[in-house]
Amino acid sequence: MAAAKAPATPATLALTAAGIGFGVHQYSHDPGSDLSFGLEAAAALGVDPAAVFKTLMVRVSGLTRHGGLTVALVPVAESLDLKAVARALGQKKAALASPADAQRSSGYVTGGISPVGQRTPLPTLIDESAETLHAVYVSGGRRGFDVSLAPADLVSITDARFAPIAAIHPAGR
Template sequence: MARPASSAPGTPATVALAAAGIAFTAHTYAHDPATTNYGLEAAAALELDADRVFKTLLAEADGRLVVGIVPVTGMLDLKALAAAVGAKRAVMADPAVAERKTGYVVGGISPIGQKTALPTMLDETAALWPTIYVSGGRRGFDIELAPDDLLHVTGGRFADIAR
């Protein structure tokens, strides 16, 4: 896997990966502003199996923000996410709070290089793939990397959090 070409967008995610010495490949595509399902748009534009493309979601678990990364074909199981982070209950975070805490816009929230380091859980199905795709920090930009590398750079861990 290569590092990003000079034409790849410089985002906090690519800066964090480069600083950590983690190999990744940058993939850009034309984002349609009318699209609201950003992950499925990425899978179609990059001609990928949608189960290999993961979305980054923020939730509030017992009053603290946490990150759940699940395939774009599924949904985040909030009860499972709460259990994975040792909380009793989790609800989806307010989008404005998610943007403020991560430094990214909804539809382009990367799990990497967020303004505030948050507990991060990656759905265990990511381990089925040699590489997965996550947002690179803006709409129309995904990063391909090994699941273990994603966990290393985010300080995250695998958990069964998708349904």
């Protein structure tokens, strides 16, 4: 995947500096949409929601660095299992971080938080379902802009690891 005409965001600058190939996917964000940012992206880009990952900021009790903040990525149609996040980090409790804390730590606005190029690099977990995909789509650092890249490249640039952190719904994944 080659980066062609990528908007200059901390995410695209970090990917380019690391020599990681990525796809550029822009769409018109509809502020009046009833869809979540991630589901809106999947629909606008015509991509399976299982390949589009939302970036969530989580505060994990017991972790002292960076106020316990952690980045968790799950498919946009799934929910995050907070207990699984805590377990994956050897802790007992986790809660979603406030939008203000997420924005302050990442340097991005809610709905456009990228796991790449964050102001403060944080421990990062990616749901294990990403391992089976050819490419994953994540926010490129602003609303209406996603980048696609190989899951292994996402792990490399964010120093992440795969873990079973998506909530399993009764209908399965």
